[in-house]
Every structure is written in structure tokens, then in C-alpha cells.
Amino acid sequence: MNKEYLWSKTGSDPELEKLEGLLCEFRFDRNSAPQLPASNIVTVEKVSKGRWVFGLSFAATAAAVLVLMAMWFTKAPDTPIARDQHDPNSVQDTAGPRGEDTSSSRLDDRASTGVLTAEPIRLTEPITRQSRPRADRAVQIVKPKKKEKLTKEEKYAYDRLMYALAVTGSKLKMVQDSVDRKRDIPHPRTTRNEK
Amino acid sequence: MSDRAINSEARTASSEQDFNDLYRRYGPLVHGVLLARLPKDEVPDVLQDVFFAAFKSLRSLRDPNAVGGWLVKIARNHAANFYRASHRTEELADHIEAPGGSQTEAAEVLRVIRSLPEAYSETLTLRLVEGMTGQEIARLTGRTPDSVRVNLHRGMTMLRQKLGIEGKK
Numbered sequence: 248m249n250k251e252y253l254w255s256k257t258g259s260d261p262e263l264e265k266l267e268g269l270l271c272e273f274r275f276d277r278n279s280a281p282q283l284p285a286s287n288i289v290t291v292e293k294v295s296k297g298r299w300v301f302g303l304s305f306a307a308t309a310a311a312v313l314v315l316m317a318m319w320f321t322k323a324p325d326t327p328i329a330r331d332q333h334d335p336n337s338v339q340d341t342a343g344p345r346g347e348d349t350s351s352s353r354l355d356d357r358a359s360t361g362v363l364t365a366e367p368i369r370l371t372e373p374i375t376r377q378s379r380p381r382a383d384r385a386v387q388i389v390k391p392k393k394k395e396k397l398t399k400e401e402k403y404a405y406d407r408l409m410y411a412l413a414v415t416g417s418k419l420k421m422v423q424d425s426v427d428r429k430r431d432i433p434h435p436r437t438t439r440n441e442k
Numbered sequence: 443m444s445d446r447a448i449n450s451e452a453r454t455a456s457s458e459q460d461f462n463d464l465y466r467r468y469g470p471l472v473h474g475v476l477l478a479r480l481p482k483d484e485v486p487d488v489l490q491d492v493f494f495a496a497f498k499s500l501r502s503l504r505d506p507n508a509v510g511g512w513l514v515k516i517a518r519n520h521a522a523n524f525y526r527a528s529h530r531t532e533e534l535a536d537h538i539e540a541p542g543g544s545q546t547e548a549a550e551v552l553r554v555i556r557s558l559p560e561a562y563s564e565t566l567t568l569r570l571v572e573g574m575t576g577q578e579i580a581r582l583t584g585r586t587p588d589s590v591r592v593n594l595h596r597g598m599t600m601l602r603q604k605l606g607i608e609g610k611k
Contacts, residue, residue: 275473
């Protein structure tokens with residue numbers, strides 16, 4: 248065996264040359280074009296997380312809006328505006344089913360006008376929401392064409408009542424303030440027990 | 443396959459050129475390493491896998507002079523992975539040939555080379571099959587020339603014994 252031929256292919260060694268000739272069929276083909284990995288690989292486009300988050304939040308918001316709208320429309324007939332829209336004649340139709348003015352409608356009328364009279368409120372029948380027809384339940388938000396003029400005695404009584412209400416309100420406010428102040432200060436017995 | 447599906451990193455002209463250069467320069471080395479371990483029909487596919495894996499992580503290589511040794515390691519790992527996977531499927535070799543002829547003789551010599559210890563079979567495959575000199579083997583694999591020289595001589599001696607060439611003399 249020629250050691251130099253085995254190491255650097257210098258000289259000759261028929262035995263090694265024969266082996267090389269036999270095994271050259273397995274040799275790497277330098278002329279073969281490599282198959283680029285890019286042609287064999289399918290990359291999946293990345294879907295950004297932001298797109299998912301945006302989509303989910305949009306869907307959640309839309310669902311919430313739909314639910315709120317559904318709730319609003321189911322409750323809408325009970326609201327005053329909707330009732331007025333539903334039955335425009337209800338403004339003039341203040342009479343009850345028996346031809347009498349109901350006490351609540353008269354009270355509402357006076358409250359809206361800001362005018363109180365000394366006339367007592369008479370409850371002719373128990374007021375229940377189910378017992379009254381739909382048109383009677385309409386709230387009267389109509390301004391009167393002309394104000395009712397009070398008599399001298401009524402005006403005096405009205406002023407006295409307003410004065411009394413103002414005094415009572417201020418006293419109640421003072422009481423409330425003193426109660427709040429006492430609540431802020433801890434009770435001496437309680438603190439001793441805690442110690 | 444649409445163009446969008448192709449990896450953009452490996453699509454540029456410069457990357458193609460790099461890949462071709464890498465393939466032509468180190469192809470024989472990796473081919474020899476794989477041929478010393480795998481059935482010859484499996485070698486081309488695994489060769490492509492090795493180069494693609496190397497190409498993907500080429501930027502992580504710190505020393506450009508160590509490309510050969512790095513590729514040899516990748517090839518050895520892929521060969522080991524091939525046998526792990528093929529054990530599960532138990533595939534039959536499809537390179538069974540009719541007896542007689544030079545092809546059978548060459549396949550027999552290659553089989554004997556593969557039966558040698560790994561260090562010898564790899565070095566002899568690179569020398570006898572790929573036609574590299576001892577210096578080229580040492581330079582490309584990163585081993586010392588003395589180590590390659592010893593492996594060549596010991597491996598050749600064992601091969602001759604197994605092929606019965608010594609007995610003929």
C-alpha cells in the first residue's frame with residue numbers, strides 16, 4: 248500500500264485506484280444544482296395577536312350594544328315620552344273611565360305648573376297601575392294656557408307653607424350635620440374596651 | 443405554490459448565492475459523512491435537510507472558519523435522527539440489487555467500509571468515495587492532519603483485512 252498515495256494522491260497504487268474507481272459511483276455530484284430550501288418550504292403567515300384582540304373586543308362591544316338596545320326597546324312603552332308618542336290624544340284625555348279626573352293626574356298637572364292650591368286631593372278609588380287603562384296612565388306634561396289666580400287667603404297660606412318648609416329643611420340640615428360630626432368621633436367607651 | 447408561501451429570507455438573490463456556494467463547497471464533505479452512516483438512497487434527502495438546517499442558523503455561527511466541522515456535526519445529528527425515526531416505521535431498504543456486476547461489488551465495499559469504526563469509516567469514505575486528499579479532509583473537518591493520517595492508515599488496514607486483500611498477497 249502506497250502511503251503517500253493514500254494521503255495526498257501522489258504516486259500510484261493500483262489497489263487504491265481500483266477501490267476509488269469502484270466507489271466513485273457514489274460520489275457527490277458537484278454539477279447537480281441544489282434544491283433550494285425556499286422551494287420546499289411553505290411558511291404560514293403570522294396572524295398578529297392585535298387583530299384577534301381587536302376582533303374579539305369589537306364583537307363583545309357589538310353584543311353588549313345589541314343587548315342594551317333590546318332591553319331599551321322592551322322597556323320603552325312604559326316611558327312617558329314613548330307613551331306620549333304611542334297615544335298623542337292622551338294629553339287631552341284626562342278623564343278617567345268614569346268621566347272623572349283622577350287624582351294623580353290632577354296632582355301631576357299642578358306639580359308641572361308649579362302652582363299649588365288648597366284644594367284637597369280626593370282619592371275616589373285605589374290607584375293601581377294594573378287597574379287603570381293605558382291612556383289614563385299618561386303623565387301630563389302640558390303647560391296650561393293661563394295660570395290659575397289664587398285668592399288672597401290661598402296666597403297667604405301658600406307663603407306660610409313655603410316658609411315652614413324652608414325652616415324645617417334648614418333645621419333638618421343642622422341635625423344631619425351634627426349627627427355626621429358625632430359619627431366621625433369614636434365613642435370613648437368603645438375605645439377603652441378595645442384597649 | 444405561490445410566491446407568498448416562500449420564505450422571504452431564503453428568497454433573495456444574495457441568499458441563493460450564499461446557499462449555492464455553501465452547498466458546492468461543503469457538499470462532498472457532508473455527503474461523505476452521511477454516506478458512511480445511511481443507506482445511499484436516503485443520503486440525498488438528508489443532505490438537503492442538513493444544508494437547509496445549516497442555512498437557517500448560519501448567522502449563529504461565530505467562527506466562519508469552523509463551517510466544515512459545524513456541518514459535520516449537523517450531518518451526524520441528522521443521521522442519528524434518521525435512525526431514530528426509521529426504527530418507528532420499520533421501512534425496508536429499497537436498494538436491493540441483483541447479484542453480480544460492479545454495482546454489487548461497489549455496494550459490498552461500501553458496506554464493509556460502513557462496518558468499520560466510525561472514525562475510520564468516515565475518513566475512508568471521504569478519501570475513497572469523495573476523492574479528497576488527507577489535507578482536504580483535515581482542513582474541512584477541522585481535525586488535525588496527524589489524526590486524519592492515522593485514521594486513514596488504520597482504516598485502510600482494517601478494510602484490506604475485511605476484503606481479504608491481505609490474504610491474496
